[in-house]
Amino acid sequence: MTFNKFIIAASLALTVATAAFAEEPQKTPTAPTDATAASAPAMAAPAAVAAEPAAAAPAPKLTVKKELKANKAITLTMFAFIIGITLAVVIRAASKNKTAADFYAAGGGITGAQNGWAIAGDYMSAASFLGISGMISLYGYDGFMYSVGWLVAYITVLLIVAEPCRNAGKYTMGDILSFRTDPKPVRAVAAIATVSVTTFYLTAQMVGAGKLMALLVGVPYRTAIVGVGILMVGYVVFGGMTATTWVQIIKAGLLMSGAFLLSTLVMAKAGFNPLRFFEMIVNSPDIQDHVTKMLLKDGKTGADLLTGVDAGQRFLEPGLYLKNPLDQISLGMALVFGTAGMPHILMRFFTVPTAQAARKSVIIAMWIIGMFYVLTTLLGFGAAIHVTPQGITQVDAGGNMATLLLAQQLGADISPVLGDIFLAFLCSVAFATILAVVSGLVLAASAAIAHDIYVNVIKDGHADQHEQVMAARITSLVVGIVGIIIGIAAEKQNVAHLVALAFAVASSGNLPVVVLSLFWKKFNTAGVIAGLVVGTIASIGLVMVSPNMTYPKLEAAKGEKIIHAMEKKMAALAPGATLDAKDLKALDKAKADVLNKDGKSILGLDAPILTLKNPGIISIPLGFLAAILAALAFPSKRSEDMFDEVYVRQNTGIGMAKAIDH
Amino acid sequence: MAEKKYDWGAIARNPKFVELHHKKSAFLFGWWIFSTLYYFLLPIGAAYAPGLFKIKIIGVINFGYVFALSQFFVSWGLAHYYAHVANKDFDRMTRNLIDELHL
Numbered sequence: 001m002t003f004n005k006f007i008i009a010a011s012l013a014l015t016v017a018t019a020a021f022a023e024e025p026q027k028t029p030t031a032p033t034d035a036t037a038a039s040a041p042a043m044a045a046p047a048a049v050a051a052e053p054a055a056a057a058p059a060p061k062l063t064v065k066k067e068l069k070a071n072k073a074i075t076l077t078m079f080a081f082i083i084g085i086t087l088a089v090v091i092r093a094a095s096k097n098k099t100a101a102d103f104y105a106a107g108g109g110i111t112g113a114q115n116g117w118a119i120a121g122d123y124m125s126a127a128s129f130l131g132i133s134g135m136i137s138l139y140g141y142d143g144f145m146y147s148v149g150w151l152v153a154y155i156t157v158l159l160i161v162a163e164p165c166r167n168a169g170k171y172t173m174g175d176i177l178s179f180r181t182d183p184k185p186v187r188a189v190a191a192i193a194t195v196s197v198t199t200f201y202l203t204a205q206m207v208g209a210g211k212l213m214a215l216l217v218g219v220p221y222r223t224a225i226v227g228v229g230i231l232m233v234g235y236v237v238f239g240g241m242t243a244t245t246w247v248q249i250i251k252a253g254l255l256m257s258g259a260f261l262l263s264t265l266v267m268a269k270a271g272f273n274p275l276r277f278f279e280m281i282v283n284s285p286d287i288q289d290h291v292t293k294m295l296l297k298d299g300k301t302g303a304d305l306l307t308g309v310d311a312g313q314r315f316l317e318p319g320l321y322l323k324n325p326l327d328q329i330s331l332g333m334a335l336v337f338g339t340a341g342m343p344h345i346l347m348r349f350f351t352v353p354t355a356q357a358a359r360k361s362v363i364i365a366m367w368i369i370g371m372f373y374v375l376t377t378l379l380g381f382g383a384a385i386h387v388t389p390q391g392i393t394q395v396d397a398g399g400n401m402a403t404l405l406l407a408q409q410l411g412a413d414i415s416p417v418l419g420d421i422f423l424a425f426l427c428s429v430a431f432a433t434i435l436a437v438v439s440g441l442v443l444a445a446s447a448a449i450a451h452d453i454y455v456n457v458i459k460d461g462h463a464d465q466h467e468q469v470m471a472a473r474i475t476s477l478v479v480g481i482v483g484i485i486i487g488i489a490a491e492k493q494n495v496a497h498l499v500a501l502a503f504a505v506a507s508s509g510n511l512p513v514v515v516l517s518l519f520w521k522k523f524n525t526a527g528v529i530a531g532l533v534v535g536t537i538a539s540i541g542l543v544m545v546s547p548n549m550t551y552p553k554l555e556a557a558k559g560e561k562i563i564h565a566m567e568k569k570m571a572a573l574a575p576g577a578t579l580d581a582k583d584l585k586a587l588d589k590a591k592a593d594v595l596n597k598d599g600k601s602i603l604g605l606d607a608p609i610l611t612l613k614n615p616g617i618i619s620i621p622l623g624f625l626a627a628i629l630a631a632l633a634f635p636s637k638r639s640e641d642m643f644d645e646v647y648v649r650q651n652t653g654i655g656m657a658k659a660i661d662h
Numbered sequence: 663m664a665e666k667k668y669d670w671g672a673i674a675r676n677p678k679f680v681e682l683h684h685k686k687s688a689f690l691f692g693w694w695i696f697s698t699l700y701y702f703l704l705p706i707g708a709a710y711a712p713g714l715f716k717i718k719i720i721g722v723i724n725f726g727y728v729f730a731l732s733q734f735f736v737s738w739g740l741a742h743y744y745a746h747v748a749n750k751d752f753d754r755m756t757r758n759l760i761d762e763l764h765l
Contacts, residue, residue: 141726145708148733152701158741159690275721282722316724317716318708325709332705336698359748363741370734519687644674651683652756654763655668 071420078428093242100468103240104171105350112357116364121248122440134399136380139321147373153339158362161340164650166358174452180642181525187452194343194448202441204498206487209434225487233480251436258429259375265410266382282312286388334616338507344444450475497548508623509535521643526634531627542615547608552599559593678759
């Protein structure tokens, strides 16, 4: 076996990867940020009696400091436990990985139910676990509305892609696309699209992982990334799909147990009466005050500036966070089309033996994912009631720590040690979540490089099983190491938009060509290549000119405002007093931003061209259009003749590549 | 792995296959469009009909909340309805086709 060729494959991964994180300095961290809880004034604990605006009173009413510091001993014991179990699974799986089918598809030996749990485990990232509950805890209804699309997306997976992919594919998206097209160019382009989607997603996950672990257990960012990276590489390289699947199943189980436990405790506080639960939200003085402040910030005055119970009720109504409806629709499109085009999700359907099992697995996954988001509502609102929005933002402005704070508090309400245990348990869930998601991504990227590019493009499909498995392992190792390097390099980058970008590419590039390959007779090589290239480039291009990027000129304008506000604040201070650490930090940053006022965005822009953060509404039609027009412009008789075969296969499973009988 | 040779064109023209794929396509795309439209009513409604979303239904629970929650039940319901139809009709039709072809 020639190592030169691995270097080709690896450098390919690197190229896309470097393109992915050539970003601007970070501005708005939506991923868990460094929370400096210590200096800020403490907030009143639950059932605050405050009728006056809580934060307006400079003297804290109660000195209960909201801070999040997991008990290291308990947390690390739980981490060790999770690592122990998963490694045992890997060791068991490692001996079974003899063929490419074992490595990429667990030999087709995963049952529908197992695959359902694994899909859920693969899909629900730390962002949905911590981010959505945080969004609900700070913005109420909008957070809940945001979560809906993540489940509805699975209808597309169930009805359009799951069973046809099981019937017509083998290990990768390239297998489906190259069936009746010119395999080499199609596989190469499909692999590049897969690697870009997974790199975007992986980078966001790695950076989030590093920050989260640094925050929760106090390990340095780099150590956290390297630790997570080594485990991830270990699972994939030695255990392949079998180990990855089990890591995902274990994670989904832990996540659901955590969510059930916490929501039971939340509901117990409301006497298991949903009506009472909602009344607690509306009647919470802290939530009311928080909503009034948000409305004030939006420039609401007079009758629009709600207070008291009206403000509490407003928390259950839309529009506190998601203010651009077109962006919402655009995100919805990216989810509905993009989930079904995510390579790591598509890949899961090659692990089950039959179309029936694929169907069953999506339905099980939909129950788990849906239940999780419904429970997330309880956690998010529960955190708003019991931890209070003020307490949550004090620890993390983005609200990412809401669930963890809630766990700590509900546990501590029963007994102090239980608070530590709950928090440690939730930290382990977050840890397992990260491991499961990144492993799935590394496996999907490696399959594209090793199976599509190395085996089928470079070696013309002539590679024996041993060589294929070897190629897959080496590629996984390389992809994993690249992931670690990117994770470390991107520490200070703004990675929040990368998840949106991954979904945009999956929905505009991958999904159109997968659907057209399976259902449209006239589809061909030109269509696949044009669809993937245009969909991918349009998504990346539109995100590059969107508000997701950093625009120094706009930052400078904001910085001036902050400096102005701080000067006012300083003037109001008692003589000799200084601003607290948080304000000083903000002031320093604002000053730096103002100095950089002549800078340009990554594309040399002063301001975003597009107002949408999610380009789906433009890029998805572009992807479809490019695919259809190119297919019509360059018709292929062979592709049309072979449609009968694809169509019969995907509908019936006749002639299916049975991964089980080798 | 020895690949068996099939006459794909003949299978594609088989009346049983034609019936299967007609029924399946109508079901799949029809319900997919339904679920997608139902879903987009949520962001569109929240943005353009906030008054509707504010109407209280039970206690302080408003229409917006019930509607968002209904999205979950509609998705689950549709998933089970599809599984029911697929298990009962599509799988049976596929088996009949395969039996007829003696595969």
